[in-house]
Amino acid sequence: MNPxxxxxxxxxPQHPALKEPACFTISLNGEKLVDxxxxxxxxxxxxxxxxxxxxxxxxxxxxxxxxxxxxHSHTTCMIQCVEQIAGLEVPARGxxxxxxxxxxxxxxxxxxxxxxAAHEVGFDTLLMYSWRDREIVMDLLxxxxxxxxxxxxxxxxxxxxxxxxxxxxxxxxxVDALEERTKYYIEVATEETTLVARLSxxxxxxxxxxxRIGVVGPTGRASGLDSDARKDDPYxxxxxxxFKVITDTHCDVYGRALVRMGELMESYKIIRYVLQNLPxxxxxxxxxxxxxxxxxxxxxxxxxxxxxxxxxxxGTDKPERMRVRAPxxxxxxxxxxxxxxxxxxxxxxxxxxxDPCFSCTDRAIRVSDYDGGNAKVMTWEExxxxxxxxYRKNGVDFTELNKRFANRIK
Amino acid sequence: xxxxxxxxAELQEKFPYFSEKINVSGDRRIWAEVEPANFFEAFxxxxxxxxxxxLCIITGLDSGDNLELIYHLSRRDGTMLNLKTFIPKANPVxxxxxxxxxxxxxxxxxxxxxxxxxxxxxxxxxNRYPLPDDWPEGQYPLRKDWTADILDKLDKQPExx
Numbered sequence: 146m147n148p149x150x151x152x153x154x155x156x157x158p159q160h161p162a163l164k165e166p167a168c169f170t171i172s173l174n175g176e177k178l179v180d181x182x183x184x185x186x187x188x189x190x191x192x193x194x195x196x197x198x199x200x201x202x203x204x205x206x207x208x209x210x211x212x213x214x215x216x217h218s219h220t221t222c223m224i225q226c227v228e229q230i231a232g233l234e235v236p237a238r239g240x241x242x243x244x245x246x247x248x249x250x251x252x253x254x255x256x257x258x259x260x261x262a263a264h265e266v267g268f269d270t271l272l273m274y275s276w277r278d279r280e281i282v283m284d285l286l287x288x289x290x291x292x293x294x295x296x297x298x299x300x301x302x303x304x305x306x307x308x309x310x311x312x313x314x315x316x317x318x319x320v321d322a323l324e325e326r327t328k329y330y331i332e333v334a335t336e337e338t339t340l341v342a343r344l345s346x347x348x349x350x351x352x353x354x355x356x357r358i359g360v361v362g363p364t365g366r367a368s369g370l371d372s373d374a375r376k377d378d379p380y381x382x383x384x385x386x387x388f389k390v391i392t393d394t395h396c397d398v399y400g401r402a403l404v405r406m407g408e409l410m411e412s413y414k415i416i417r418y419v420l421q422n423l424p425x426x427x428x429x430x431x432x433x434x435x436x437x438x439x440x441x442x443x444x445x446x447x448x449x450x451x452x453x454x455x456x457x458x459x460g461t462d463k464p465e466r467m468r469v470r471a472p473x474x475x476x477x478x479x480x481x482x483x484x485x486x487x488x489x490x491x492x493x494x495x496x497x498x499x500d501p502c503f504s505c506t507d508r509a510i511r512v513s514d515y516d517g518g519n520a521k522v523m524t525w526e527e528x529x530x531x532x533x534x535x536y537r538k539n540g541v542d543f544t545e546l547n548k549r550f551a552n553r554i555k
Numbered sequence: 556x557x558x559x560x561x562x563x564a565e566l567q568e569k570f571p572y573f574s575e576k577i578n579v580s581g582d583r584r585i586w587a588e589v590e591p592a593n594f595f596e597a598f599x600x601x602x603x604x605x606x607x608x609x610l611c612i613i614t615g616l617d618s619g620d621n622l623e624l625i626y627h628l629s630r631r632d633g634t635m636l637n638l639k640t641f642i643p644k645a646n647p648v649x650x651x652x653x654x655x656x657x658x659x660x661x662x663x664x665x666x667x668x669x670x671x672x673x674x675x676x677x678x679x680x681x682n683r684y685p686l687p688d689d690w691p692e693g694q695y696p697l698r699k700d701w702t703a704d705i706l707d708k709l710d711k712q713p714e715x716x
Contacts, residue, residue, distance in 0.1 A: 185662075186685035191703075193670075194696050229581070359609055359659035378583055378633035442584070442627055442637060444611070453611045453627065470612040475659045 150174055156492065158187050163496065165503040169480075176488045181481040188503045196467040201227055201301060201436060204467065211469065212502050213294045214257065217243075217250045218447035219454070220299045223467065225380055225443035226456035227301050231436050237382070237424040239303030244382040245419040246290070246298050247445075248412040249316075252323065253282045254448035255405045255412075258500045259330065262402060265494040266343045271333065278326045281319050288312060303429025313420050324413045331406050344399035348483040348495035351396060360479045362450020362472045363408065364499045366392045367400035374446035388415050398498040405500075435462045449500045450476060473501045558634060559585050562605065570597055583632075588639045595650065598638065601628060602656055607636055610652070613663040615671045617699045622647050622671055642673070651677040670697040 152173045158166035166187035172180035192211060196204050208223050209216040221243055228235060235243075256279040263271035283293045289312055290296035290305075298305055334340060350360070355368040365372060373390040375383040391407035393400040436458040445452045450472025459465040476499040483495050536542070559579040566573045566587065577587040589597045601607050607628040614625040621641040628636045642649050653660045654677055665684040667673040672695035686696075691709050695701060 182682070184682045186683075186687065189685040189687075191696065194701075194703075356608065357658060359657060372631065374633075377631065378635075440586075441580075442611075442635060444633075451611075455612065455614045455625070455627065457616065466614070466616045468612060468614040470663075474662055478659055478661060 151179060154489075158184075163501065163503075165501075167501070167503050169492070169496070171489070171492060173489055176490075178484050178487050178489060178492065181484055183477060183481070185477070185503065193467055193469060196464060198463065200434070200462045201464065202434075204464065205299060205301070206297065208467075208469070209295050209297060212471070214254050214502065215250065215447040215449065215452070215471075216295045217246050217298060218445050218452050219469065219471075221247065221381070222443050222445035222447075222452045222454040223456060223469075224299050224301050225445070226441040226454055227436055227458070228432075229441040229443065230439040230456065230458045231301075231433060233302050233430055233432055235303050236427045236430060238307075238426045239428040241382045241419050241423050242304040242306075242308060242428060243299065244386065245316075245416055246286070246296060246304075247381065248415045248419075249282055249286055249289075251412050251448045252409060252416075253279050253286070254500075255409050256282070258405060258448075258497075259402070261500075262398075262494065262497050265497045266340070268340060271330070274326075275330065278323060281323055285316055285319050288315065300429050300432070302432040303427070305429070307428050308423075316416065317420060320413045320416050324410065327406060327409045327413070331403075331410075334402055334406060341399065344397065344402060344494070345395070346397050346399075347487060347491045348398045348401075348498055349396050350479055350483045354479065354482055358479045358482070359475050360450075361475055362446070362448075362500075363401055363404045364450065364476050364479065366390065367404045368396040369394045372451075374444040374451045378444045380443065380445060382419070386415055386418050388418075398494055401498045435460060436464075447472060449473060449502060471502060473499065473503065477501060556582065559583065562634070562636065565605065566597075566601070569600065573597070583634045585634070585636045586639070587636060591640050591642055591649065594638075594640045598626065598652065598656070601636060601638065606630060610657040610660055610663075611635070613652075613660060613667065615667045615673065615697065617644075617671065617697060620644055622673060624649065624667070624673075626652070647672060648674045648676060651675050653678060669695075671695050672698065 154171045154173060155168060156171055157168035160166065168184040168187070170182040170184070171178055192207060196207060199207060205220050205224065208219045211219045256275050260272040260275040260279070263269065263275065286296055287293050289308065290298050350368055352369045355365050355370050360368070360370070361372070369392055371390055371392050374380070375388070376390055388411050391404050391411060393404050393407075395403065438458055438460040440455070440457040442453065442455045445454075452472065453470040455466070455468040457465040480496060480499065484492060487495065533543070556579060559582070562585055563577050563579055566577055570593070572589065572593055573587060576589065577585065579585050607630055609629040609631070611627040611629050614627065616623040616625070618641070621643055624640050624642060626638045628638060640649075651660075651664055653664055661678075661681070662684055664675045664678050665681070668675055668678070669683055669686045669690075691706070694705065694709070
């Protein structure tokens with residue numbers, strides 16, 4: 146290989162493939178990718194440090210904002226640690242409701258992914274379809290919790306809200322509709338030859354490499370790795386609910402699409418099972434404000450893979466340390482392996498196929514206008530005046546122009 | 556809990572220094588502590604001989620005079636062994652586990668370097684993570700004595716030249 150022929154292209158941080166910042170420096174030989182260099186951290190917000198300065202109650206809301214998609218995943222994972230340390234026994238109904246919101250979250254995340262993936266390969270009809278259907282589940286979440294995202298459904302010790310009979314009926318009806326639509330998408334994905342051809346053998350990664358790197362979630366399961374925190378380290382109500390772990394042996398983007406759609410069908414079953422077998426009783430127990438000293442680790446199968454949270458308590462109402470690992474953090478390391486030898490045009494879909502989330506991964510960038518605690522809020526007028534002054538200082542003055550316009554209006 | 560206790564017993568028998576330093580906190584959760592000098596002997600045995608093929612995360616903490624590292628290892632069946640070691644802040648050096656054991660540990664170790672000021676020997680050259688390239692040197696945000704206003708004192712550089 147002649148090194149003179151290698152062309153380096155920076156993709157990002159602002160990105161053609163993603164809505165979040167990350168920099169992939171791609172080395173190309175002709176159309177073929179020979180190397181990929183990752184620079185991450187553009188979404189680092191200092192959440193782990195911030196968590197140490199806040200109470201457990203405040204941290205529920207802070208950690209919910211790690212990610213707009215898997216918000217319920219992160220809070221549940223953290224709260225499970227705290228409950229374990231405090232020795233709280235969450236009532237069955239609380240655990241079952243948590244499970245259901247978790248699965249509704251998985252449904253909206255996977256439908257969102259399907260749309261993004263379809264868009265990356267130029268199949269925008271599927272994007273419009275799947276995002277329209279995603280609205281069904283967003284409406285359910287909004288009706289149940291009051292919010293489309295960041296539902297704030299969790300409490301330390303259980304769930305915040307109970308479910309009404311009417312909501313149960315609405316959810317069952319919506320799940321029927323979504324199941325019908327998902328069956329149609331599975332049909333499209335397996336029979337639409339253009340789509341199958343576009344996704345097959347793209348972003349290949351073997352089971353060996355998946356295990357070596359430690360890939361998690363649907364990305365790992367699409368390479369045949371039978372691993373799912375809901376089965377391996379059951380939490381909430383997963384040890385009482387029958388469901389299958391979906392795996393596939395295609396090891397490519399096509400396999401990852403099949404796994405996610407299979408998981409959608411399983412989620413519908415879980416949601417139905419929860420609604421039909423929901424135990425009676427309280428939904429939460431009262432939690433102390435101060436959590437006794439101790440430490441715990443908890444795992445949660447978020448839509449994108451396994452979240453791992455570690456909490457250390459020191460006996461006060463604030464944690465000593467909160468540690469968060471989102472699935473993208475390991476899955477990203479598999480991307481260079483997946484892309485080696487592939488075409489430039491495959492980069493976007495391969496990255497999208499791990500369903501990356503950089504907010505989750507980086508968690509912890511300083512807010513640019515942070516000013517020693519005296520953050521300034523500008524009114525609309527002030528903001529407008531600021532921009533006029535800034536442009537004037539830089540040699541752009543609209544004063545004359547404004548006068549002329551004003552005269553014309555008269 | 557039989558499974559967890561078997562793991563505990565095996566480690567205590569193999570390495571006497573674990574006798575007081577290992578406990579089972581519940582289903583699938585084992586916590587152990589080891590001196591930095593014995594760390595790799597124990598780590599190698601646990602990962603290779605006792606079948607813990609997954610490194611979930613590495614947690615780094617500031618615990619006063621030491622930096623505490625916790626390696627959260629897991630079996631495929633969900634059993635987790637959390638191996639702790641304390642590295643003195645005066646000389647915060649530890650070897651990498653990325654090269655010989657877990658290539659997926661790269662970002663965890665880079666976090667330890669950036670956020671806690673660890674020096675990880677053997678970690679290959681690469682982009683820093685997660686802090687920005689112009690982050691002031693010697694500022695480790697996850698240390699307990701670090702507060703965000705330190706940055707404002709340092710941050711007196713003019714916006715435009």
